[in-house]
Amino acid sequence: MFEEKIKELIAKTTKLKESEIILEKPKDNFGDYAFPCFSLAKIYKKNPVEIAKDLKNKMKPFDEIEHIEAVSGYLNFFINKEFMFEKILKEILKQKEDFGKGQKKGKIMTEFCHANTHKAFHIGHTRNIALGESISRILEKNGFEVIRVNYQGDVGMHIAKTLWGLQNLKKLKLKEPKEERGKWLGIVYATASKVSKENEKITEEINKINQKLYSGDKELTDLWKKTRQWSIDYFENIIYPDFGVKFKRFYFEKEVEKKGTEIAKSLLKKGIAKKSDGAIVMDLKKFGLDIFIILKSDETPLYGTKDLYLAELQNKEYNPNEILHIVGSEQNFYFKQLIKTLELVNPIIAKKEKHITYELVLDSTGRKFASREGIVVLYDDTIKKLTDLAEKEIKQRDSKLKEKELKIRARKIALGAIKYAMLSQSTNKPIVFDEKEIIRFEGDTGSYLLYSYARASSILRKMGKEKQNKTFKIAKLNEQEIKLSKALMEFPEIVQKAGTELNPSIVANYAYNLAKTFNEFYHACQVIGSEESTQRIALVSTSKIVLKEALNLLGIEALEEM
DSSP states (O other): OHHHHHHHHHHHHHOOOGGGOOOBOOSTTSOSEEEEOGGGHHHHTSOHHHHHHHHHHHOOOOTTEEEEEEETTEEEEEEOHHHHHHHHHHHHHHHGGGTTOOOOOOEEEEEOOOOOTTSOOBTTHHHHHHHHHHHHHHHHHTTOEEEEEEEEOOSSHHHHHHHHHHHTHHHHTOOOOSSOHHHHHHHHHHHHHHHHHHOHHHHHHHHHHHHHHHHTOHHHHHHHHHHHHHHHHHIIIIIHHHTTOOOSEEEEHHHHHHHHHHHHHHHHHHTSSEEETTEEEEEOGGGTOOEEEEEOTTOOOOHHHHHHHHHHHHHHHHOOSEEEEEOOGGGHHHHHHHHHHHHHHOHHHHTTEEEEOOOOEEOTTSOBOBGGGTBOOBHHHHHHHHHHHHHHHHHHHOTTOOHHHHHHHHHHHHHHHHHHHHHSSOTTSOEEOOHHHHTOSSSSSHHHHHHHHHHHHHHHHHHHHHHHTSOOOOOOOOHHHHHHHHHHHTHHHHHHHHHHHTOTHHHHHHHHHHHHHHHHHHHHSOOTTSTTHHHHHHHHHHHHHHHHHHHHHTTOOOOSOO
16 A cells, blocks of 8 residues: 555656565664665666665655655655554455455466375364465455365275275274264274285285276275265365365366376377386476376376376366465475476466475474374364363353353364464474464464454453444554554555465464554553544454454454453
């Protein structure tokens, strides 16, 4: 808002294009925005210090800008604080949840979650689904139409291991439960994986099951279909609702493997691919990407086989401008091979393909979660623990709260804690998952953000709707009021930056700083009964609106009361 006005003034004075003007946000008392004049030295053939002084003399302050200073080769712009305060608050109160929303743009497909059927859904998986949903919401806020899709593994060796386990429950000392069978399949898989490592005969039996399943064995196919549905029901009834996700389309490996195999064979016939030890491969050595196997010698399809057709199918069905595959960093090299192969096969589709990578979630000892090793912290178990911890914290603050309401609030706090923990760190950093640390009500946590929002709601409830809706008048502004209004002003810029970089941690860090700034304001400034009450009520209202929208972009449901 103010940045655009300043760029317009600089462009008019220097004849630079607005797109060429980069503003900085100086610290201390060097203004609200600064323009470095060093890049103009070659154009004006002068010292940057002199250029800054000359430009300053040619510029006239306007309503938004209080004054301009030339210091050490910089033009420093000081915003008119009262003008900013009034303008930003009125803008938020008028636009409400639309504050920061971008103009309509193109269509983007986000592919995420990828939880395989017949396996445990552990806490490590939550980084993917939280990241995918948050990126989708941020893109929508930026004006894009977003198509959420999920690509799940429902064929392969992990299925064969689980099916073998189901046929040998007595050997594994397991019993089929009447409920939560989707969750239970993960235990079967982990147990079968462990015993097969220690027994070569069992490994052979699992391999035979895998071959029979691929060849269409009726008994195994029926068992596969029945148990596959258990997993799907578990995801649809528990996981997706918890993360607020509504997928437009579900893709499964089974539906793309046959066509993918046909594509691999056609590439061989066209001379794009070649044979190597009986397998069909793409030779990508000249691109520094080694050999990419797209069909095994026994014609068993691999991930690459299936992804060749998946790319074609997704483009055919939705024709998006971009397809974002949100997949962990372990698959970085694979996606480089896949996208390079697509460039050689179908460059139009390849241009749309993008891998959004992130690092792993580790347990408290620093080990990565691995379903096949049984090194997992199950999602359901984690939610229960976090909900129990949240209940204890809530009871200390409100011992008279009814049991039903207590459990609803505690679960929402638990979900918010997980989502914030998964999104507040940059995607290039691994996350060490510590249950007690993430549920804390103080510090850089989801619970703290929810508490800050609930505090704003509490203040407004005490004021009543009549006073909330009263037109505010500006009295003298103090430091905390200016600081908070400046933080609110930054939200549209944060939304845009997070969308450009596809990085929810930008929103998460902003939300934390906004909550912290709001609490500093609350402790330092009397809201109810002060001379500045109308402007402070408006500041509380706008803080609540923006904080709620920031939480929403992270997939976190705000609570009116904690």
